[in-house]
Each structure stands twice: as structure tokens, then as C-alpha cells.
Amino acid sequence: MWLVGLVVVALAVAGFFWMRRTRSELHAMIGTETSTIDELEELRRISDELGARGGFRRTAEVVGAAHPRPEGLLTAALSEAPCVWYRYQVERIYEQVEQRDGRTRRVRKTETVSEHTSEEGYALIDEQGRTIGIAPAGTKPEGVEQSVERFEPHNGGGGGFGFQLGGFNFGNRSSTIGMRYKEWLIRPGTRLYALGEVHDAIGPLVLGKPQEKGHFILAAKTERQLREERTKRHRLLAIGVPVAFVAGAALTIFDLVR
Known part of the structure; x- marks a missing residue:
């Protein structure tokens, strides 16, 4: 029982840091006014x-x-x-035999065998036809289109299974049930919100991850949607974190002093 209590406490601590980050992102969006590309170009000209x-x-x-x-x-x-950006993930669904309390059972598990996020930059273009570069830096944009979601059962003979993607061979696994393929992408023309640091280090203006502290948010959503989601998440975490921490601590202490 004390081990369960420690796990709950650990989840509460993780939830606390997630709550802090959520609040910080919300404040960053509220405190930063949306700029036009022309306005940023004018500020860059003054800097020059x-x-x-x-x-x-x-x-x-x-x-x-x-x-x-x-x-x-x-x-x-x-x-x-x-597309201008994509990310994919390939998961293997398999069964594993486990021994517990003198009993044998088969447990279904999932492992990621391949994943990739495109690193190439792209741009945002406004109504005036002005563009600003986007350096994705491995960030996973929110609310983007999921272009692939499929499961392929393993029907190979002899219990073996293998597949190849991008030059990598992922071997034979006799316990494999099947493979799940997922892909997300941003098509040209998709409306995006971007919050980050704008710089001209390579010449043209580029928006990307801050060099020091700060947030980098990319989303196929409006700022209003993002604010509402974070406000709701913060409220839920503000309630759930203290409850989880107290419950976990109580379970741990109760079991240790019994």
C-alpha cells in the first residue's frame, strides 16, 4: 500500500510542475500582443x-x-x-507472458519502434502576403491534422513478424499482435498561431524557440481556444494536485505506521 501512496505522491508532484507550466504559458499568451509581420519588420529596421x-x-x-x-x-x-511539417509514430502491440503470485498471465503491451518529426523550417504568410520563417525545433504543434491512424494485425506465418521503415528493420517478434501507425501533418494554407522569439540571426525574420527562457507554442488553433484550454487545465490541476498529494501521503504514512 505504501508503494501505491508514493506513486500517487509522485504523480501529484509531476502535476504541480505541469500546473506551473500551464499557468506560465497562459500568462505568456495574455502578456504578448499579436504582432503583424510588418510591425516586426519595422522593429527590426530600427534595430538595424x-x-x-x-x-x-x-x-x-x-x-x-x-x-x-x-x-x-x-x-x-x-x-x-x-505538407510543410509532419510527424509519425509506429507502435508494436504485443503480448508478454508474466509470472505473478505463482500465476502465469499474458499482458498486452505497446512499444514505440519508430518515430520521426520533420526538422525543416517553413513560414507563415499573412493577408498582405508578408512572410516570417518558422523554425519548428522538434516542437509538436497542437491541434494539427492527424492524417494516418490505422492498425495492421499480424497475420504472418510461423509467429514471426517484421517491417521496414526508413531503412530500419524491426525484426521478428513472435508475440506481436499487430502494428499501429500514426501520422500528423500541417498542410499548406493551414491557419496557425505561433508564440516564440523572433530573430534575424540568419537574415530574414524567423520565429522559433527562445534562446534563453520563454515559451514556444505552435498550434492550428486560435489564441482564444488555447487560453480556454489552459485555463480549464489549470483549474483542474489546482484541485487535483493537492487532493492527490494528501491522499498519497496518507496512504504511505498509514501503511508505515500500521
């Missing part, structure tokens, strides 16, 4: 005139439509759909 060419940095939020980089569109790995 002051002798800081290439050193412009400013926290900003921008809204626009996803636009491909100069080299053109990407091709998503699983769906082969044209």
Missing part, C-alpha cells in the same frame, strides 16, 4: 539603424497561414501527402 544588425530578438505572437519553404513542400512519410 541602431547598429544591431543580426542581433534583433523579441518575444512575439504571430497568426498566419502555413507556407512552404523556398525549397518546396515536404512529403509526409506514411500518407505521402504534401
